[in-house]
Amino acid sequence: MNQMKDTWKLGGHEFTSRFILGSGKYSLELIRACVENAGAQIVTMALRRANEGGLANILDYIPKNVTMLPNTSGARNAEEAIRIAHLSREISGSDFIKIEIMRDTKYLLPDNQETIRAVDALAKEGFVVMPYMYPDLNCARDMRDAGAACIMPLGAPIGTNKGLATKEFIKILIREIDLPIIVDAGIGRPSQACEAMEMGAAAVMANTAIATAGNIQVMAEAFKKAIEAGRLAYRSGLGRVREDRADASSPLTGFLRDDEGEA
Amino acid sequence: MSGKNHINESILSETILEDQKENRIDHMKYLPGMEQIKSDVMDQVVDAMNRYDYTKYTAADVRRALAAEDRTPEDFAALLSPAALPYLEEMAQAAKIETRKHFGNSVCMFTPLYIANYCENYCIYCGFNCHNKIHRAQLNTEEIEEEMAAIAKSGLQEILILTGESRNRSTVQYIGEACKIARKYFRVIGIEVYPMNSDEYAYLHECGADYVTVFQETYNSDKYETLHLAGHKRIFPYRINAQERALMGGMRGVGFAALLGLDDFRKDAFATGMHAYLLQRKYPRAEIAFSCPRLRPIINNDRINPMDVHERQLLQVVCAYRLFMPFSSITVSTRECPRVRDNLVNIAVTKISAGSKTGVGSHSDEIADGDKGDEQFIISDDRDVEEVYHALQNLGLQPVMSDYIYV
Amino acid sequence: MNIRLNGKPCELEAPMTVAGLVEANGYRPELIAVEVNLAIIPKNAYSTTELSEGDVVEIVSFMGGG
Numbered sequence: 057m058n059q060m061k062d063t064w065k066l067g068g069h070e071f072t073s074r075f076i077l078g079s080g081k082y083s084l085e086l087i088r089a090c091v092e093n094a095g096a097q098i099v100t101m102a103l104r105r106a107n108e109g110g111l112a113n114i115l116d117y118i119p120k121n122v123t124m125l126p127n128t129s130g131a132r133n134a135e136e137a138i139r140i141a142h143l144s145r146e147i148s149g150s151d152f153i154k155i156e157i158m159r160d161t162k163y164l165l166p167d168n169q170e171t172i173r174a175v176d177a178l179a180k181e182g183f184v185v186m187p188y189m190y191p192d193l194n195c196a197r198d199m200r201d202a203g204a205a206c207i208m209p210l211g212a213p214i215g216t217n218k219g220l221a222t223k224e225f226i227k228i229l230i231r232e233i234d235l236p237i238i239v240d241a242g243i244g245r246p247s248q249a250c251e252a253m254e255m256g257a258a259a260v261m262a263n264t265a266i267a268t269a270g271n272i273q274v275m276a277e278a279f280k281k282a283i284e285a286g287r288l289a290y291r292s293g294l295g296r297v298r299e300d301r302a303d304a305s306s307p308l309t310g311f312l313r314d315d316e317g318e319a
Numbered sequence: 320m321s322g323k324n325h326i327n328e329s330i331l332s333e334t335i336l337e338d339q340k341e342n343r344i345d346h347m348k349y350l351p352g353m354e355q356i357k358s359d360v361m362d363q364v365v366d367a368m369n370r371y372d373y374t375k376y377t378a379a380d381v382r383r384a385l386a387a388e389d390r391t392p393e394d395f396a397a398l399l400s401p402a403a404l405p406y407l408e409e410m411a412q413a414a415k416i417e418t419r420k421h422f423g424n425s426v427c428m429f430t431p432l433y434i435a436n437y438c439e440n441y442c443i444y445c446g447f448n449c450h451n452k453i454h455r456a457q458l459n460t461e462e463i464e465e466e467m468a469a470i471a472k473s474g475l476q477e478i479l480i481l482t483g484e485s486r487n488r489s490t491v492q493y494i495g496e497a498c499k500i501a502r503k504y505f506r507v508i509g510i511e512v513y514p515m516n517s518d519e520y521a522y523l524h525e526c527g528a529d530y531v532t533v534f535q536e537t538y539n540s541d542k543y544e545t546l547h548l549a550g551h552k553r554i555f556p557y558r559i560n561a562q563e564r565a566l567m568g569g570m571r572g573v574g575f576a577a578l579l580g581l582d583d584f585r586k587d588a589f590a591t592g593m594h595a596y597l598l599q600r601k602y603p604r605a606e607i608a609f610s611c612p613r614l615r616p617i618i619n620n621d622r623i624n625p626m627d628v629h630e631r632q633l634l635q636v637v638c639a640y641r642l643f644m645p646f647s648s649i650t651v652s653t654r655e656c657p658r659v660r661d662n663l664v665n666i667a668v669t670k671i672s673a674g675s676k677t678g679v680g681s682h683s684d685e686i687a688d689g690d691k692g693d694e695q696f697i698i699s700d701d702r703d704v705e706e707v708y709h710a711l712q713n714l715g716l717q718p719v720m721s722d723y724i725y726v
Numbered sequence: 727m728n729i730r731l732n733g734k735p736c737e738l739e740a741p742m743t744v745a746g747l748v749e750a751n752g753y754r755p756e757l758i759a760v761e762v763n764l765a766i767i768p769k770n771a772y773s774t775t776e777l778s779e780g781d782v783v784e785i786v787s788f789m790g791g792g
Binding site: 114 | 732742751752754756757758759761784785786787788789791792
């Protein structure tokens with residue numbers, strides 16, 4: 057099985073890496089090594105007012121073969137997200153966009169309703185729309201129906217490194233939505249990324265966990281390996297975990313009869 | 320053993336064998352007036368069924384399916400395979416846990432009411448088919464009211480209205496009137512009538528009907544064609560899309576069933592489950608119900624036919640439905656005897672009929688014998704409402720007359 | 727001529743094109759997107775787009791983000 061090609065798709069583009077790396081909170085010098093150690097094929101970035109003069113720019117540090125995934129952070133509603141998406145496309149030259157809409161500065165929780173509206177508008181324009189969302193099945197269905205390329209539920213509040221706090225709800229999305237489910241936000245340890253992959257997530261996105269690690273490049277590699285391990289476990293089918301519950305002593309099938317003589 | 324040539328010989332007669340040789344209309348082509356919806360559900364179901372090779376599953380697949388927290392179509396496929404039969408006890412234990420998890424110990428009670436037995440179809444296995452010289456009858460609105468009043472006295476609050484499948488005799492208007500009367504006496508109204516268009520389902524929903532049951536009989540269209548020789552029912556795709564049209568018409572729930580034993584029961588049960596699964600995914604609000612009718616194997620048959628549906632196989636199918644769709648309602652037919660029915664409600668069945676009569680005008684003493692119609696099939700459980708009620712209580716179950724507030 | 731550039735007042739020697747503004751401030755065109763009065767200016771139109779009194783100009787680029 058290991059030899060079998062295990063790829064996944066986003067809006068018709070094929071990827072082998074299932075680790076989407078965030079590029080926030082690093083010193084620029086570390087990013088290239090980090091992307092390489094992570095084996096990441098997709099790197100997210102944010103749009104801001106440009107610095108004047110020839111200051112260092114993140115694009116100088118991102119390997120050229122990596123897919124840029126601009127996010128709409130800073131948007132407080134669908135219209136602002138759409139505007140950021142248009143501007144981002146001018147620079148990235150690609151149609152990938154991660155929708156992030158927050159109107160809460162304390163917890164930074166995504167606004168699902170506004171996100172649905174933004175997905176609808178941008179998908180109609182041909183964007184590969186990747187919505188970051190609070191894992192709600194009804195909203196995920198609406199995003200899917202609006203043309204989202206994947207669903208990106210949060211594992212825990214962004215930046216908290218608290219892991220899969222929303223595990224049961226992400227499982228529901230994985231089961232019910234026929235789109236890649238990418239666990240985004242809150243993943244703090246490689247073991248949590250691994251668990252998300254074991255559950256059947258298509259990919260994991262992480263940023264803070266790596267950017268705030270003791271050794272950033274080594275942690276990038278640790279995540280890469282954990283995500284690969286989780287994926288392999290998912291593909292191979294997890295073994296049975298014996299429950300403590302004892303087998304019932306009175307059989308339920310004792311009533312069955314072989315002869316069908318009874319009318 | 321190929322399912323292709325399997326037939327339960329009990330349904331064949333000289334006449335039917337002769338009639339099968341006659342030219343018949345194309346069963347895949349819609350007739351005038353039949354609504355064609357845009358849907359790929361039928362293709363998906365048939366494709367999944369054709370690809371289902373139950374011989375490839377092993378004990379390991381069955382154990383994995385049993386251990387799974389949430390079961391996939393692949394798990395369902397494994398649970399329906401012959402490899403799962405040795406695990407029937409484990410399946411029953413797991414099914415019971417799922418049933419209690421989703422339903423507690425409540426079991427819904429209802430009764431079927433046949434308001435007409437006119438039929439325009441020639442289904443070779445059915446007592447109502449248009450070539451059978453049986454006594455036909457159709458209740459008028461007064462008689463319907465008498466029957467319903469008699470049933471309501473027993474304490475039941477849910478009714479299933481049935482007709483033979485004759486659009487001409489039992490019109491949509493006629494069924495609508497029956498629903499309106501039923502609304503006066505019952506909280507939950509199901510209909511099991513011929514398939515119709517979505518606007519007609521919408522009309523019946525307005526009249527008070529909550530859910531629609533349509534038995535597909537078999538999902539193998541080639542076999543279907545040889546069993547349904549004439550009539551609207553012959554049109555396979557129109558029947559298979561009936562549940563979706565009902566949901567489009569606003570019905571709250573839809574019921575599915577294959578008549579197990581008509582064709583390869585494993586494939587038919589798999590298709591039934593996939594049909595429900597796909598529609599539930601497409602219409603997440605839909606409530607899903609399964610019925611589990613079977614043709615009994617022929618007794619004294621010296622050949623052991625692996626396609627036969629004995630009690631073990633019936634239990635396997637019921638458990639597989641429960642484990643695949645733990646939230647679904649499962650009904651067991653009165654074709655089964657009290658021993659089987661009581662044990663199935665203790666494991667996976669969540670809805671049971673009581674005081675069932677399959678003849679027309681059988682509930683009320685007010686209806687003259689000459690106005691009554693013959694029965695569709697002989698029932699094996701003739702217990703009345705009180706007897707079933709007490710049987711459920713003795714099993715530690717809670718009989719429930721209505722699970723809904725009418726909306 | 728006065729415009730607003732990235733939220734701040736900015737005085738320009740009139741007339742000036744978007745290309746001129748980008749060059750004068752040392753921006754690298756391949757790394758930025760330019761919006762004048764909420765309309766995105768395509769890169770191939772920088773040299774033909776004249777700025778006018780009161781224009782609101784945004785020049786944006788990527789930075790690290792998750």
